[in-house]
Ligand SMILES: Nc1ncnc2c1ncn2[C@@H]1O[C@H](COP(=O)(O)OP(=O)(O)OP(=O)(O)O)[C@@H](O)[C@H]1O
């Protein structure tokens with residue numbers, strides 16, 4: 001399977017796609033679809049800070065790729081009427097890198113630290129102090145003669161984003177006044193996002209086509225927008241440019257994204273599990289070999305969504321297909337099939 005095919009339902013984006021995405025980002029909290037609780041809480045945090053005339057508490061956003069963390073960071077700065085400085089965990093290799101950013105912040109600025117869990121450890125200490133006391137200690141000299149010179153920095157708001165909240169050290173997590181947990185989106189929310197995006201792209205999207213695409217988008221706005229672009233391409237080349245239900249179905253079947261959002265790799269994994277291993281349990285590496293993939297590819301790329309959508313269960317004895325998997329693939333389970341749902345009860349996950 002080529003990388004390109006896999007890209008279609010991957011929640012991650014490459015550089016080209018990130019450029020395209022910029023045009024589709026909502027610019028205000030009102031335009032931001034879904035995540036009602038987060039939106040409401042955030043709106044309160046921002047309004048009250050503005051009334052007090054102070055920079056709001058530091059904000060941490062946690063959630064999977066493509067769910068709107070970067071979008072929300074930009075909205076926070078826009079709602080506050082302040083500018084946004086952007087950096088990321090991997091860009092901060094030494095504490096000096098962080099000091100350079102912090103010491104040039106202006107009062108009230110929003111500092112967006114993407115992938116904050118990947119920041120270098122020595123920089124974390126410096127970030128704690130900066131978050132709490134708006135101060136950095138710049139170390140001058142080396143060895144026993146080194147001295148730390150405290151330097152005041154402008155009060156700012158840190159907005160951290162992470163796909164792995166569990167990897168953040170507790171002292172760092174505790175210094176955020178507000179943690180926004182981003183969930184997967186409901187189909188009706190994705191539908192709204194699609195209609196909005198279609199408007200911005202100048203695409204004529206029929207309501208039932210929006211429903212169709214939303215249902216195949218894996219709860220992820222990034223994937224919804226990507227499928228929309230592919231359906232639009234198809235409609236322009238093969239049809240009259242209108243995105244109808246028929247066009248959407250034809251395009252998505254050409255791209256091999258099924259009505260649950262499963263792509264070819266997902267379906268190959270399910271088919272092997274059902275047909276060759278009678279629904280399991282089977283070890284991940286055995287399963288991977290049978291579809292000609294690396295175990296890691298199956299584990300990282302295909303399995304999370306298959307588990308989340310209830311097609312595969314992880315049990316201590318291996319991967320097991322659920323009754324939904326048999327039904328979705330149109331196959332009849334053998335009478336002695338072990339079902340994931342049953343096998344799940346009281347069972348610890350396989351590590
Ligand atoms: N709530 C939303 N309403 C409308 N569009 C959204 C929403 N959330 C995300 N999007 C769209 O989805 C795309 C991806 O969003 P974004 O870049 O903010 O995700 P992310 O969580 O930062 O992902 P990553 O973890 O990969 O950095 C953007 O084009 C954005 O416009």
Ligand SMILES: [Mg+2]
Nearest residue numbers: 069070071114
């Ligand atoms: Mg992002």
